[in-house]
């Protein structure tokens with residue numbers, strides 16, 4: 515039996531009971547695989563790695579070492595939440611790496627989106643490998659691979675970073691307890707593991723993070739403006755019911771004229787975007803009520819230094835992609 519093929523007999527996990535049965539099964543399997551050895555896990559705070567972390571903590575406790583790399587491109591409050599939930603509440607063995615200066619230094623002056631993506635991806639592996647080399651007795655690498663990652667890699671749709679081998683220099687055996695699960699099942703399992711709703715039902719967030727929403731060459735001041743404006747926008751859109759599939763702010767590298775305290779005020783435009791989709795291949799812009807739009811506009815302009823306009827990107831995909839870069 516191919517371990518990367520979901521058996522036809524496997525029941526879809528839709529209830530807390532089925533989730534619990536899956537968790538119990540995986541705890542036993544992980545304990546058997548790992549024995550008394552150590553497992554290393556890159557914990558981004560995304561749904562998949564968070565569920566794997568919570569599951570492995572239950573299975574092997576202190577034998578799991580989590581590494582959270584803050585590359586400076588995370589959303590407001592994310593590193594703090596990872597530390598609070600995993601270190602303080604779940605008692606994880608968590609190494610927090612502040613790599614903000616390192617990433618932003620490498621990205622300084624780089625305007626091309628794909629080059630930015632490559633730098634972020636490579637730097638991430640380098641930082642992670644450096645942390646791994648400082649530790650002793652690590653035999654395994656935990657990964658939040660899920661079933662669509664395997665299917666998409668197989669079909670040649672995308673070379674998923676979780677599938678197809680480890681980066682050179684990381685010579686570990688893989689522990690992938692959720693690799694046969696679909697995303698909806700991962701969420702049910704995460705809920706059963708006691709993770710907070712805002713982690714379990716988190717909207718998709720790209721690996722390069724705010725880096726692809728601070729278009730062109732990233733500067734610290736514009737990156738901070740994206741982070742703050744995005745937090746305000748999410749706070750207001752979270753009041754909608756249901757919330758859209760994905761919603762965020764991007765700030766293009768353009769300034770326009772404004773006026774503040776009777777003086778010329780050159781500022782950026784915060785672009786707000788909310789979309790609905792099934793699979794991110796096509797997407798429809800979501801209608802936002804006028805009163806909500808006005809609150810968002812007023813708050814962003816009043817609370818975020820450097821912004822003098824708010825624009826609503828209500829383009830569908832295609833032709834516009836979901837992200838700006």
Ligand code: XMP
Pocket residue numbers: 631718719720721722760794831834835836837838839
């Ligand atoms: P686009 O912009 O291509 O995005 O319409 C489709 C979905 O993929 C996410 N996205 C990424 N995710 N690394 C990721 O992990 C990336 O480089 C990346 N680029 C886009 C995007 O947020 C959307 O959900």
